[in-house]
Amino acid sequence: MSLSIKNHLIEGAEFFMSPNQSDRSENIDLVVIHCISLPEGSFDNDNPKKLFLNELDLVNDSSFKSLEGLKVSAHILIERNGSLVQFVAFNKCAWHAGESTYEGRDSCNEFSIGIELKGSVKKEFTNEQYCALNELLALLKKEYGDMDVVGHSEIAPNRKNDPGPYFKWDLINA
Numbered sequence: 001m002s003l004s005i006k007n008h009l010i011e012g013a014e015f016f017m018s019p020n021q022s023d024r025s026e027n028i029d030l031v032v033i034h035c036i037s038l039p040e041g042s043f044d045n046d047n048p049k050k051l052f053l054n055e056l057d058l059v060n061d062s063s064f065k066s067l068e069g070l071k072v073s074a075h076i077l078i079e080r081n082g083s084l085v086q087f088v089a090f091n092k093c094a095w096h097a098g099e100s101t102y103e104g105r106d107s108c109n110e111f112s113i114g115i116e117l118k119g120s121v122k123k124e125f126t127n128e129q130y131c132a133l134n135e136l137l138a139l140l141k142k143e144y145g146d147m148d149v150v151g152h153s154e155i156a157p158n159r160k161n162d163p164g165p166y167f168k169w170d171l172i173n174a
């Protein structure tokens with residue numbers, strides 16, 4: 001896989017524009033890693049994509065009730081096979097971090113790129129996902145300059161625990 005970025009979009013990646021986005025007020029200098037699966041631990045469906053497009057039918061699973069009214073997105077979702085799906089152009093804010101703080105700065109959406117791995121805090125991620133993530137991180141740094149890479153749990157420790165204990169930080173070329 002050889003990736004490139006044009007007009008703040010990954011060339012060759014599928015792009016489904018999420019309505020859950022806003023203009024940026026700050027430069028990008030952070031990447032936030034998340035994981036998502038709906039229901040938790042169920043990977044073989046498009047529910048995260050539907051969530052980011054406000055198209056998830058909340059009656060499909062009892063666990064979805066808590067998602068009612070939630071307006072969220074990520075720039076990129078990395079599927080289990082390593083394929084990339086984009087939802088928000090990198091020059092816009094995706095709504096992934098929520099209430100968050102990094103090195104004394106609040107509202108991390110303003111200065112970060114949000115990457116969701118299809119996965120669970122209770123399961124291993126795939127080698128294909130680590131490969132795709134490393135290639136993506138290298139590309140983002142080339143395009144937007146150096147940036148720190150953190151987990152969601154690091155910037156919202158009281159609310160969030162993703163990507164969780166199975167995420168192998170030593171496999172990331174940060």
Ligand SMILES: [Zn+2]
Pocket residue numbers: 033034035096152160162
């Ligand atoms: Zn998260």
